[in-house]
Amino acid sequence: MKSIFMFIKRAGNLGLIIFLITVTFIYAMFQGGFVSWFLFYSFLPVGLYSFLIAVYPISSMDVKRLTNQTEYSAGEKLVGTITINRKFPLPLVYMVVEEVLPSELKYHEKGQKSKVLLFPWFKRNLTFNYVFDSIPRGEHLFTEIRVRTGDLFGLVEKQAVFPIEQKFLVYPKCYDLIYRQVESRFEQGATASNVNLQRDTTIAIGIRDYKPGDRFSWIDWKSSARKNEIMTKEFEQQQSHDVVLFLDRTPSREFEQSVTFLTSLVRSILKKGAQLSLISIGEEQSIFPLRGGETQQQQIFYHLAKVKSDSSVPFSITIDSEMKKIYQGITFMFVTSRLTSDFVRALERLSFRRANLLVFVAKEKGAQLLQLEIGLIETLRRRSVVVKVVYEGHYTDVFLEVSNS
Numbered sequence: 001m002k003s004i005f006m007f008i009k010r011a012g013n014l015g016l017i018i019f020l021i022t023v024t025f026i027y028a029m030f031q032g033g034f035v036s037w038f039l040f041y042s043f044l045p046v047g048l049y050s051f052l053i054a055v056y057p058i059s060s061m062d063v064k065r066l067t068n069q070t071e072y073s074a075g076e077k078l079v080g081t082i083t084i085n086r087k088f089p090l091p092l093v094y095m096v097v098e099e100v101l102p103s104e105l106k107y108h109e110k111g112q113k114s115k116v117l118l119f120p121w122f123k124r125n126l127t128f129n130y131v132f133d134s135i136p137r138g139e140h141l142f143t144e145i146r147v148r149t150g151d152l153f154g155l156v157e158k159q160a161v162f163p164i165e166q167k168f169l170v171y172p173k174c175y176d177l178i179y180r181q182v183e184s185r186f187e188q189g190a191t192a193s194n195v196n197l198q199r200d201t202t203i204a205i206g207i208r209d210y211k212p213g214d215r216f217s218w219i220d221w222k223s224s225a226r227k228n229e230i231m232t233k234e235f236e237q238q239q240s241h242d243v244v245l246f247l248d249r250t251p252s253r254e255f256e257q258s259v260t261f262l263t264s265l266v267r268s269i270l271k272k273g274a275q276l277s278l279i280s281i282g283e284e285q286s287i288f289p290l291r292g293g294e295t296q297q298q299q300i301f302y303h304l305a306k307v308k309s310d311s312s313v314p315f316s317i318t319i320d321s322e323m324k325k326i327y328q329g330i331t332f333m334f335v336t337s338r339l340t341s342d343f344v345r346a347l348e349r350l351s352f353r354r355a356n357l358l359v360f361v362a363k364e365k366g367a368q369l370l371q372l373e374i375g376l377i378e379t380l381r382r383r384s385v386v387v388k389v390v391y392e393g394h395y396t397d398v399f400l401e402v403s404n405s
Contacts (some may be wrong), residue, residue, distance in 0.1 A: 008262050021047040050151040063145050063162040074137040074173040084126040092120045096148040102140055135170050139306045142166045171305045172263040179268035180399040181241055241274040242290055248315040248336035249282040255309035257362035257392050262335045264302050264395050270297050281318045282311040303375040316342035331356040339376040351383040358386045367391050
């Protein structure tokens with residue numbers, strides 16, 4: 001339907017130009033005299049130019065887009081370059097070139113020119129740049145470039161849309177964070193957090209006398225033959241520290257701060273060699289099993305680049321349902337941007353299981369806690385739940401502050 005309307009409009013403009021040339025010519029023929037012929041010859045170049053613009057194949061232009069990167073971190077600069085090559089150098093008085101932005105980028109454009117007015121005249125090759133000084137997190141899709149031109153008096157206006165799709169991913173900004181294992185604290189005193197101790201049977205650090213329960217494969221036969229006693233290898237004790245992270249995806253104005261802190265937290269935990277799991281539930285459920293290494297980090301970062309605060313279920317319900325599936329002996333960390341009474345009650349129920357619980361409340365720089373939130377923090381701390389308010393950009397010593405609080 002839209003294409004039919006555009007065809008009718010172009011045909012109408014072309015007919016109008018022919019009609020005006022014909023009328024001025026007939027007027028000069030019948031009226032005669034200098035004035036009538038002057039009017040005809042004065043309008044004839046304008047009419048012919050408008051006619052050429054009307055039949056000019058604007059869609060035949062070669063339009064390309066190039067960005068300075070394919071992947072970004074939030075806050076980095078995006079520079080887009082649009083190049084236009086014209087096959088027919090018809091003089092064009094003006095040309096409006098526009099990068100059609102997705103809705104999430106229009107909000108962040110803030111005066112940056114993705115739409116520009118050019119004066120090409122006889123130029124065949126045109127180039128212009130647009131810049132986003134701080135690109136927001138997310139998966140963005142550029143779909144098309146719109147080009148519009150016309151004649152000097154507005155008799156003809158033509159527009160062409162060039163479908164050029166380009167998708168790029170903007171990862172959350174990541175800050176350096178020094179991760180330290182935090183001890184559980186209960187009313188009876190301080191105890192070490194629940195961790196699993198595993199023997200690394202590839203690294204023997206010594207030998208000792210055999211004890212009941214030692215594996216047959218641990219026997220050091222050479223030492224046993226030399227001492228005429230059964231000797232077993234002594235292996236290095238390695239501490240495996242498992243962490244389960246919960247992301248609060250209920251709608252919040254400060255959700256971006258939660259994602260930024262969580263990204264920094266994930267990188268620092270995995271860098272220490274620990275294993276972690278991420279539970280992120282909204283319209284789509286994303287649960288990453290306990291793993292470590294670079295692959296786990298890449299998968300979680302990819303998720304955090306696209307995640308949205310779209311959960312219709314309270315965070316407390318998510319915690320209650322998921323904690324039933326998780327075994328004990330690991331550390332649980334909850335990243336949220338606000339505290340609610342339901343959330344605190346869910347953590348109180350967990351505190352009776354002597355679980356190692358840490359809550360991080362992510363806030364914008366300079367944000368003040370509500371009086372309700374202050375009261376809820378005190379309630380959690382009385383239940384031996386570690387609570388820390390973290391402000392954007394001030395993450396480096398957050399675990400040192402936690403251990404000293």
